[in-house]
Amino acid sequence: MAETARHPEPRYGTRPTMKDVAARAGVGLKTVSRVVNGEPGVTPDTERRVQEAIEALGFRRNDSARVLRKGRTASIGLVLEDLADPFYGPLSRAVEEVARDHGALLINGSSAEDPEREQELVLALCARRVDGLIVIPAGEDHRYLEPEIKAGVATVFVDRPAGLIEADTVLSDSFGGAREGVAHLLAHGHRRIGFIGDRPHIHTAVERLRGYHAAMADAGIDVRESWVSQGATDPGRVAAAAEAMLAGPEPVTALFSGNNRVTVTVVRVLARREDHIALVGFDDIELADLLGVTVVSQDPAAVGRTAAEHLFRRLEGSGRPPARVTLPTRLVARGSGELPPA
Amino acid sequence: MAETARHPEPRYGTRPTMKDVAARAGVGLKTVSRVVNGEPGVTPDTERRVQEAIEALGFRRNDSARVLRKGRTASIGLVLEDLADPFYGPLSRAVEEVARDHGALLINGSSAEDPEREQELVLALCARRVDGLIVIPAGEDHRYLEPEIKAGVATVFVDRPAGLIEADTVLSDSFGGAREGVAHLLAHGHRRIGFIGDRPHIHTAVERLRGYHAAMADAGIDVRESWVSQGATDPGRVAAAAEAMLAGPEPVTALFSGNNRVTVTVVRVLARREDHIALVGFDDIELADLLGVTVVSQDPAAVGRTAAEHLFRRLEGSGRPPARVTLPTRLVARGSGELPPA
Numbered sequence: 004m005a006e007t008a009r010h011p012e013p014r015y016g017t018r019p020t021m022k023d024v025a026a027r028a029g030v031g032l033k034t035v036s037r038v039v040n041g042e043p044g045v046t047p048d049t050e051r052r053v054q055e056a057i058e059a060l061g062f063r064r065n066d067s068a069r070v071l072r073k074g075r076t077a078s079i080g081l082v083l084e085d086l087a088d089p090f091y092g093p094l095s096r097a098v099e100e101v102a103r104d105h106g107a108l109l110i111n112g113s114s115a116e117d118p119e120r121e122q123e124l125v126l127a128l129c130a131r132r133v134d135g136l137i138v139i140p141a142g143e144d145h146r147y148l149e150p151e152i153k154a155g156v157a158t159v160f161v162d163r164p165a166g167l168i169e170a171d172t173v174l175s176d177s178f179g180g181a182r183e184g185v186a187h188l189l190a191h192g193h194r195r196i197g198f199i200g201d202r203p204h205i206h207t208a209v210e211r212l213r214g215y216h217a218a219m220a221d222a223g224i225d226v227r228e229s230w231v232s233q234g235a236t237d238p239g240r241v242a243a244a245a246e247a248m249l250a251g252p253e254p255v256t257a258l259f260s261g262n263n264r265v266t267v268t269v270v271r272v273l274a275r276r277e278d279h280i281a282l283v284g285f286d287d288i289e290l291a292d293l294l295g296v297t298v299v300s301q302d303p304a305a306v307g308r309t310a311a312e313h314l315f316r317r318l319e320g321s322g323r324p325p326a327r328v329t330l331p332t333r334l335v336a337r338g339s340g341e342l343p344p345a
Numbered sequence: 346m347a348e349t350a351r352h353p354e355p356r357y358g359t360r361p362t363m364k365d366v367a368a369r370a371g372v373g374l375k376t377v378s379r380v381v382n383g384e385p386g387v388t389p390d391t392e393r394r395v396q397e398a399i400e401a402l403g404f405r406r407n408d409s410a411r412v413l414r415k416g417r418t419a420s421i422g423l424v425l426e427d428l429a430d431p432f433y434g435p436l437s438r439a440v441e442e443v444a445r446d447h448g449a450l451l452i453n454g455s456s457a458e459d460p461e462r463e464q465e466l467v468l469a470l471c472a473r474r475v476d477g478l479i480v481i482p483a484g485e486d487h488r489y490l491e492p493e494i495k496a497g498v499a500t501v502f503v504d505r506p507a508g509l510i511e512a513d514t515v516l517s518d519s520f521g522g523a524r525e526g527v528a529h530l531l532a533h534g535h536r537r538i539g540f541i542g543d544r545p546h547i548h549t550a551v552e553r554l555r556g557y558h559a560a561m562a563d564a565g566i567d568v569r570e571s572w573v574s575q576g577a578t579d580p581g582r583v584a585a586a587a588e589a590m591l592a593g594p595e596p597v598t599a600l601f602s603g604n605n606r607v608t609v610t611v612v613r614v615l616a617r618r619e620d621h622i623a624l625v626g627f628d629d630i631e632l633a634d635l636l637g638v639t640v641v642s643q644d645p646a647a648v649g650r651t652a653a654e655h656l657f658r659r660l661e662g663s664g665r666p667p668a669r670v671t672l673p674t675r676l677v678a679r680g681s682g683e684l685p686p687a
Contacts (some may be wrong), residue, residue: 047389054385078469086437086453089631092429099428099455103462108469111428111453113441120445127420127450131473267631274635289431289609290632293616 028056078108079135079314080128082121086113090263090286090303091139094161097307098137105315107134118142129156135314137161137307143204145170157317161310163206164327171317172327173310175301177207177285180332181214182221184283184299185259187334189222192343193257193281196230197248199241199269200261203233211261211285230255236264238271245272249280256344257281263288270296273339283340285332297340300333370398420450421477421656422470424463428455432605432628432645433481436503439649440479447657449476460484471498477656479503479649485546487512499659503652505548506669513659514669515652517643519549519627522674523556524563526625526641527601529676531564534685535599535623538572539590541583541611542603545575553603553627572597578606580613587614591622598686599623605630612638615681625682627674639682642675 025035030049037045038053045053079102083091099109110133114121121141125148128136135157138145143166152158152170159171188196198215201208212233219226229251232244241260245268248255258273258280260266266284273280284291287300309328334340367377372391379387380395387395421444425433441451452475456463463483467490470478477499480487485508494500494512501513530538540557543550554575561568571593574586583602587610590597600615600622602608608626615622626633629642651670676682 086441087434089431089434092431092434095428096455099457103457108466109454110470110473111455112451113438113453115438115441115445124450128452131452270632270635288632289630290612290636293612293636294632 023060024053024056027060028052077106077134078102078110078132079137079311080125080133081109081111082124082128082136082138082140083111083113084116084121084139084141086115088264089289090301092303094303094307097304098311101308101311101315105318107315114139114141116141118144122147126151135159135318137310137314138165139163140165142166157314159310159314159317161306169325171310171313171325173306173313174327174329175207175306176329176332177210178214178217180299180301180334181211181259181261181285182218183214183332183334184285184340185215185218186221187297187336187340188257188259188281188283189218189224191257191281191341194222194224194344195227195253195255196257196259197245197255198231198259198261199244199248199265200231200233201236201265208233208261215259227253233261236262236268238268241265241268242272245269249276255280257283257342260284262286266291266296266298270294278345279342280345281340281342283334287335292337295338297337298335300335302330302333305330365402366395366398369402370394419448419476420444420452420474421479421653422467422475423451423453424466424470424478424480424482425453425455426458426463426481426483428453430606431631432643434645436645436649439646440653443650443653443657447660449657456481456483458483460486464489468493477501477660479652479656480507481505482507484508499656501652501656501659503648511667513652513655513667515648515655516669516671517549517648518671518674519552520556520559522641522643522676523553523601523603523627524560525556525674525676526627526682527557527560528563529639529678529682530599530601530623530625531560531566533599533623533683536564536566536686537569537595537597538599538601539587539597540573540601540603541586541590541607542573542575543578543607550575550603557601569595575603578604578610580610583607583610584614587611591618597622599625599684602626604628608633608638608640612636620687621684622687623682623684625676629677634679637680639679640677642677644672644675647672 021032021035025032030053034045034049035053038050081095081098095111102109110128112124112128114124118141125136125138129151137159139162140160145165145168148158149168159173161173164172185196198212200212203209216226230248234240245258258269260269263286266288269282273282282296284296284298287298291298309330363374363377367374372395376387376391377395380392423437423440437453444451452470454466456466460483467478467480471493479501481504482502487507487510490500491510501515503515506514527538540554542554545551558568572590576582587600600611602611605628608630611624615624624638626638626640629640633640651672
């Protein structure tokens with residue numbers, strides 16, 4: 004990764020503890036605890052020394068550890084990009100289950116695909132003393148997280164890599180999955196295949212389009228500009244893109260849809276037509292089995308579980324350098340992807 | 346409501362402010378701020394007076410107000426019961442949009458339908474200084490929330506009412522919706538109609554079963570015990586229940602499914618059969634239009650929006666007594682509910 008050169012030694016620091024503060028101030032642990040918790044029984048002079056040690060060390064009270072001692076639980080934060088996208092349901096639940104196995108609560112929030120809001124939410128969760136973070140990033144610059152990571156907030160990025168920092172990352176194989184899905188359509192005789200994807204600044208959208216181009220190149224096909232459409236996944240935009248590709252003198256005979264939101268609309272567009280256009284979609288969707296929709300399926304629960312397990316290994320003290328894990332996708336043939344060209 | 350007698354005057358208190366502390370301690374606001382934030386420049390005697398005022402008033406530093414002053418945002422918490430249930434996607438997103446309109450962040454968590462976990466999560470969010478809470482309750486006793494509500498944490502219950510406390514509540518008309526859905530099947534000639542619902546301790550499950558019984562009673566039909574099945578919504582349990590009702594000497598000719606999770610499985614069971622069993626489901630599901638599934642549709646976005654608007658009116662100082670809002674449902678005929686008896 005390009006970032007490696009800029010951060011030759013990513014330092015995964017640990018937060019200074021009350022013990023460190025006590026040692027530096029030359030007082031007992033109980034005295035530090037009294038100062039931190041605003042309890043009485045400390046002379047002003049001692050309090051001053053403790054406060055100086057706190058500031059010198061950059062100590063922040065670890066509320067999670069504190070609530071743990073009180074019999075309540077630690078917490079991790081999960082930042083999604085769209086609360087209404089069903090892809091995140093099983094992902095979130097898997098993270099929650101791992102968190103629960105580790106005695107931790109999960110707190111979620113959504114960036115609504117807005118980098119500023121992502122940063123605001125991430126820092127709000129850090130200010131609320133989450134022990135760790137799982138982030139599906141909306142932004143492309145995560146240097147704002149470096150002080151938190153160095154202060155010991157374990158962080159794992161999911162679905163899309165972190166921008167400009169080194170961090171643990173769990174991805175699905177968007178490139179490989181899209182390449183396999185398009186190759187599947189090619190194997191069923193299609194040559195004019197359309198690609199409808201998400202907005203081009205999104206990592207997964209770029210990777211899936213790259214997979215489409217790779218499969219088409221493998222088959223020796225020159226991709227026409229009109230066969231590729233990237234943009235918002237709202238039904239209006241997607242339906243117009245699909246209909247444009249299906250019209251004209253050389254219409255596509257098959258479509259590859261870049262994610263679940265796109266697929267849902269393309270399925271509706273194709274259901275209104277008399278002809279039988281082939282379709283492979285990236286991501287599975289509920290009831291796609293009954294509708295016979297062939298998909299390249301990610302396993303969102305496995306993605307969430309893997310990310311959460313990485314996070315807890317980090318929280319348990321793993322000092323390994325940040326790693327990137329890419330999970331495989333799976334082609335599920337159900338009929339729509341096996342139709343021949345009309 | 347029965348609780349009214351026990352709490353004749355529900356007091357929606359407001360949190361004591363730094364100003365109250367300053368007035369009581371006879372010091373300036375800046376001095377209180379210094380003590381609260383652990384800044385230097387306060388004599389031990391003054392600090393003692395401020396601490397006494399803090400304790401006497403039960404003042405808690407409002408971190409949200411503090412971050413607001415720093416140009417960051419306040420926050421509200423939303424506690425769901427299942428992160429993987431697509432019903433909560435649009436509900437959460439609607440809450441988030443209202444929160445954003447009010448300059449607040451939304452933090453989510455899931456009880457996983459466990460009352461203890463609900464309480465743990467709610468209190469964890471309160472400890473992390475959310476300004477308000479929207480709760481889809483898993484438990485039936487919310488007295489643990491009374492101190493928080495009295496301390497000024499505005500709270501709205503959604504989808505199911507609060508237990509043993511008075512609180513703002515936003516519900517869908519589960520009773521009326523189920524009654525209308527079952528009446529729709531009766532109007533299409535069915536007499537033997539099965540009901541498959543969620544676990545019987547869940548408020549919406551009880552209300553929907555009550556709607557079923559009301560519609561059947563309206564039609565003068567004695568409901569057989571074998572026509573009603575309540576329990577977990579996992580596919581195995583639901584499929585077995587549906588198949589049992591469709592077998593035997595007097596099988597049902599129509600099914601009413603009590604929520605989206607049940608409907609998805611019933612649709613699969615019916616798709617495997619040769620005959621044409623009628624179906625009306627409570628809750629809409631994605632792509633139900635293409636599958637021709639008739640539903641009683643709630644509007645989860647409207648439920649979330651209404652709840653969030655109530656919450657922010659409360660946060661803006663509304664002192665009205667707690668209210669219960671019930672939103673209407675809508676029958677959407679798509680084919681499966683209009684089939685005649687086989």
